[in-house]
Amino acid sequence: MQLIYIALIGLGAAGFVSLFAPLSIKAGRALQQKIQPEQDAAARSGRLQFTK
Amino acid sequence: MSSQSLWIQIPLILGIPLAALFIIPLIKGATAHSAYSNEDAVDIGMDLAVLATGACGSIFANDTLYAKWGIASVVYGSLTTLVCIIFIAWLAMIRRWHNTAPVSNGQAMFHVLIGAIPLGLVTAILIMSYPFGARR
Numbered sequence: 673m674q675l676i677y678i679a680l681i682g683l684g685a686a687g688f689v690s691l692f693a694p695l696s697i698k699a700g701r702a703l704q705q706k707i708q709p710e711q712d713a714a715a716r717s718g719r720l721q722f723t724k
Numbered sequence: 725m726s727s728q729s730l731w732i733q734i735p736l737i738l739g740i741p742l743a744a745l746f747i748i749p750l751i752k753g754a755t756a757h758s759a760y761s762n763e764d765a766v767d768i769g770m771d772l773a774v775l776a777t778g779a780c781g782s783i784f785a786n787d788t789l790y791a792k793w794g795i796a797s798v799v800y801g802s803l804t805t806l807v808c809i810i811f812i813a814w815l816a817m818i819r820r821w822h823n824t825a826p827v828s829n830g831q832a833m834f835h836v837l838i839g840a841i842p843l844g845l846v847t848a849i850l851i852m853s854y855p856f857g858a859r860r
Binding site: 674677678679680681682683684685686687688689690691692693694696697699700701702703704707708 | 738741742745746748749750752753754756759760761762764765768772829832833834835836837840841843844845846847848849851852
């Protein structure tokens with residue numbers, strides 16, 4: 673019975689956390705655009721540039 | 725340890741993976757070579773699963789868990805680590821063969837879910853050891 677509780681709580685926690693995945697990816701993307709707005713051009717030229 | 729403290733611990737233990745979920749994309753997004761997008765969700769999932777694997781060692785050295793399960797906690801720790809590695813392997817397979825663009829928001833959530841299950845498992849074992857564990 674306790675293993676079922678552990679599995680349910682684990683799955684519930686994982687499901688709850690995964691609901692925020694698109695939001696966290698958008699936050700990462702927004703920070704990327706703020707810190708290195710020219711990352712695409714830098715990636716094409718084979719080097720990484722930081723603007724700050 | 726009373727069951728009342730369980731309701732204090734659950735938001736905390738949910739909050740830690742949630743904080744990790746937001747901190748990891750911020751670090752990776754800030755230093756990514758290409759545009760950060762849903763294709764990177766599988767990497768976030770792998771990071772969460774690796775985080776869970778690393779947490780196994782410290783969690784199964786917990787005195788409360790040892791008082792509850794005794795020497796069997798070593799076996800449970802090893803099994804949980806193996807489960808974490810299985811989920812990492814699943815995510816590695818997705819990253820290699822099933823992560824073709826465009827990845828939808830639902831797929832990104834699924835990839836993070838696969839990585840969050842080991843983390844949820846480890847935190848759930850920790851939570852469940854307290855209310856029903858050794859009374860001091």
